[in-house]
Amino acid sequence: MLHFNRCQHLKQITQKCFSVIHVKTDQHAQLFLSRTFALAELRKSWHSTHSLIGDKNIILMGPPGAGKTTVGRIIGQKLGCCVIDVDDDILEKTWNMSVSKKLQDVGNEQFLEEEGKAVLNFSASGSVISLTGSNPMHEASMWHLKKNGIIVYLDVPLIDIVSRLKLMKIDRIVGQNSGTSMIDLLKFRRLYYKKWYDTRVFCESGASPEEVANKVLNAVERYQDVDSETFISTRYIWPKDCEQKVSTKFFSEAVIEGLASDGGLFVPQKEFPKLNSGEWKSLVEATYVERAQILLEKCIHPADIPAARLGEMIETAYGENFACSKIAPVRHLSGNQFMLELFHGPTGSFKDLSLQLMPHMFTHCIPPSCNYMILVATSGDTGSAVLNGFSRLNKNDKQRIAVATFFPENGVSDFQKAQIIGSQKENGWAVGVKSDFDFCQTAIKRMFKDSDFTGFLTVEYGTVLSSANSINWGRLLPQVVYHASAYLDLVSQGFISFGSPVDVCIPTGNFGNILAAVYAKMMGIPIRKFICASNQNHVLTDFIKTGHYDLRERKLAQTFSPAIDILKSSNLERHLHLMANKDGQLMTKLFNQLEEQHHFQIEKILVEKLQQDFVADWCSEEECLAAIHSTYNTSGYILDPHTAVAKVVADRMQDKTCPVIVSSTAHYSKFTPAIMQALKIKEINQMSSSQLYLLSSYNALPPPHEALLERAKQQEKMEYQVCVADVNVLKSHVEKLIQNQFM
Numbered sequence: 001m002l003h004f005n006r007c008q009h010l011k012q013i014t015q016k017c018f019s020v021i022h023v024k025t026d027q028h029a030q031l032f033l034s035r036t037f038a039l040a041e042l043r044k045s046w047h048s049t050h051s052l053i054g055d056k057n058i059i060l061m062g063p064p065g066a067g068k069t070t071v072g073r074i075i076g077q078k079l080g081c082c083v084i085d086v087d088d089d090i091l092e093k094t095w096n097m098s099v100s101k102k103l104q105d106v107g108n109e110q111f112l113e114e115e116g117k118a119v120l121n122f123s124a125s126g127s128v129i130s131l132t133g134s135n136p137m138h139e140a141s142m143w144h145l146k147k148n149g150i151i152v153y154l155d156v157p158l159i160d161i162v163s164r165l166k167l168m169k170i171d172r173i174v175g176q177n178s179g180t181s182m183i184d185l186l187k188f189r190r191l192y193y194k195k196w197y198d199t200r201v202f203c204e205s206g207a208s209p210e211e212v213a214n215k216v217l218n219a220v221e222r223y224q225d226v227d228s229e230t231f232i233s234t235r236y237i238w239p240k241d242c243e244q245k246v247s248t249k250f251f252s253e254a255v256i257e258g259l260a261s262d263g264g265l266f267v268p269q270k271e272f273p274k275l276n277s278g279e280w281k282s283l284v285e286a287t288y289v290e291r292a293q294i295l296l297e298k299c300i301h302p303a304d305i306p307a308a309r310l311g312e313m314i315e316t317a318y319g320e321n322f323a324c325s326k327i328a329p330v331r332h333l334s335g336n337q338f339m340l341e342l343f344h345g346p347t348g349s350f351k352d353l354s355l356q357l358m359p360h361m362f363t364h365c366i367p368p369s370c371n372y373m374i375l376v377a378t379s380g381d382t383g384s385a386v387l388n389g390f391s392r393l394n395k396n397d398k399q400r401i402a403v404a405t406f407f408p409e410n411g412v413s414d415f416q417k418a419q420i421i422g423s424q425k426e427n428g429w430a431v432g433v434k435s436d437f438d439f440c441q442t443a444i445k446r447m448f449k450d451s452d453f454t455g456f457l458t459v460e461y462g463t464v465l466s467s468a469n470s471i472n473w474g475r476l477l478p479q480v481v482y483h484a485s486a487y488l489d490l491v492s493q494g495f496i497s498f499g500s501p502v503d504v505c506i507p508t509g510n511f512g513n514i515l516a517a518v519y520a521k522m523m524g525i526p527i528r529k530f531i532c533a534s535n536q537n538h539v540l541t542d543f544i545k546t547g548h549y550d551l552r553e554r555k556l557a558q559t560f561s562p563a564i565d566i567l568k569s570s571n572l573e574r575h576l577h578l579m580a581n582k583d584g585q586l587m588t589k590l591f592n593q594l595e596e597q598h599h600f601q602i603e604k605i606l607v608e609k610l611q612q613d614f615v616a617d618w619c620s621e622e623e624c625l626a627a628i629h630s631t632y633n634t635s636g637y638i639l640d641p642h643t644a645v646a647k648v649v650a651d652r653m654q655d656k657t658c659p660v661i662v663s664s665t666a667h668y669s670k671f672t673p674a675i676m677q678a679l680k681i682k683e684i685n686q687m688s689s690s691q692l693y694l695l696s697s698y699n700a701l702p703p704p705h706e707a708l709l710e711r712a713k714q715q716e717k718m719e720y721q722v723c724v725a726d727v728n729v730l731k732s733h734v735e736k737l738i739q740n741q742f743m
Helices: 002-019 028-050 067-079 086-094 100-106 108-120 140-145 156-170 182-196 209-223 251-257 277-282 290-301 308-316 358-365 381-389 414-422 437-449 452-459 477-490 512-522 537-548 572-577 584-597 606-614 621-635 641-653 668-678 688-696 706-713 727-742
Strands: 057-061 082-085 129-131 147-155 200-201 228-234 266-268 330-334 336-343 371-377 401-408 430-433 463-468 502-507 527-534 547-551 598-603 612-620 661-664 720-721
Touching: 028 437, 057 067, 057 140, 057 209, 057 598, 067 129, 067 182, 067 612, 082 086, 086 100, 086 108, 086 129, 086 527, 100 108, 108 140, 140 147, 147 182, 147 209, 147 358, 156 182, 182 537, 200 266, 200 290, 200 661, 228 251, 251 358, 251 463, 266 572, 266 641, 266 706, 277 612, 290 308, 290 477, 290 661, 308 358, 330 621, 336 706, 358 381, 358 527, 371 381, 371 437, 371 502, 381 401, 381 414, 381 430, 401 414, 414 641, 414 668, 414 688, 414 706, 430 437, 430 727, 437 452, 437 727, 452 727, 463 502, 463 661, 463 727, 477 502, 477 661, 502 641, 512 527, 527 537, 527 598, 537 547, 537 612, 572 584, 572 606, 606 612, 612 641, 621 641, 621 668, 641 661, 641 668, 668 688, 668 706, 688 706, 720 727
Parallel strands: 057 129, 057 147, 082 129, 147 200, 336 661, 371 401, 371 463, 401 430, 430 720, 502 527, 502 661, 527 612
Antiparallel strands: 228 266, 330 336, 547 598
């Protein structure tokens, strides 16, 4: 209901915006201002509706034994307000009998109904209300409460709840005597808690009621302060006048716009939220979905995406579309090396971990009366992952969101190319470009920065451009989860205790994956070294070693690991901005110099700062194939070429004093010619589907990827467009796609 009202408010504003546009003029600039105005007005509405000033209530929700009553009393004391316990102050006074006696007399179903009626007949303002464990199972009464309060979910680990209930010997839990185990009963209840909460307080094992009460107050304060979590461009120059307002965006705006108007990338204005060790330890036995919900809720303000809605998106994103229930499992390879398997999604690469979720977030954030064209540059895996992710939206959303993915026509593997082209749907197209990935990425950035072009599309077709590359914050953020999850899995499996350091080694092209690991460390995961692994296009390795980013006389080499055949690493700008204490002026200078002179040099102090956390090296083609061959011979495990690059560099650079987690970024099935060459299999000239089935017969690890096998079976050849390497030609093609889709 709250979300519906919020959308209606936005819809009215955006309709007003579009109603004023009826001539082809430079009013497109005004429209972009109007979009910003719409979101600003939305936030004013959100703030006034959810403020605790005056008659609003703090409503504590959670399972029996969560400590709602005790915590509620502490909060009431701190705020000097009335405290209402639903059990003691409403139910027992209404019924003139104990709750346990009522439950015994009327049974579970009738009890829930009468409990709901009692709450519906009750109203309060400016109070702290502690619900019963079963209140959330009665829909009407929860809507009644939600209208006048903020519902705070006390999320206590189930094992702690079970232990507490044994000590308390409670006999008034609905469903307790139905033959269902207590743990299953609590899991069932969680479905209702997740439906209703506005903000969650994660109560780690051993947290005192006082600590939980303080967390509740912090959570409510964050919930109220809708302007507290904003984003700036990496090229934003801070005003010298302290009183001058800082130019910021909200999460929803950063996701919608993709790239900042000054050519920079959006980054959080404040530090990343940090979990304490107790909170991390409480996540050790959690599922991937549960970890993602906790971490992303801390990074996304509920004014942008309500917590309960975000939870639904995460459950949808990481469901049956992943071949492994662990989503991103960690496998022990040998010695101190562990493989973080990021290829169990529908398109077989790590991009699925973001791109099964990002489309849902994007859809939630955009105004309902705008059309959006998502432009994507791909070096191989992103293209099919984006097309797959956006094709899973509902019918109405697919009618207003379309995707065009540009890939180097001769710069991806045959299977990747077939996969990108075969992933085209009614709202997504593949466009081959007769150039390399760097041209595709630069062309898209130029389209974004061309205000005449973007304005024309908006005025003429009511269509706004956006991106789903890792330059988009909504695409990068979900990647933080799997780096944190990998560490927690090592703790869960007993390889390390929490707090012990690990290294990570990541095959790196656009710097997004390794940057997500940096953010995981900022949230509290004890990563010691970030090992950056390059192939023959080792501009990043050279930069980390020297501080000199030099593209002069450097030509892109096509390798067995095409996803990292990149010379311009976009996300490096975000990391340099972080290291340089958010010096937007320096970022503007460095990256303008890179565009104009094709190189830049950072100061010695920044080089030293970079090298404190980062080491880097590169791998030749021969070393890549040799690593695939030797790893299969020794462990029966087949590495894809990108993972092989990372393993070669990890073997060379890691000192073996702590575990190293190697990011396995794609399934080997996507690169069968290289794998067969590495394993010295003679039938190398077979069709890709035959090669895949031949490799499957080896019974190697990881097992065959069923979705990729199905893709290889498809004989139908789909049409796709091929363009010359000319930005104007690409612009023209984008306009044609918009005309066909939205007009």
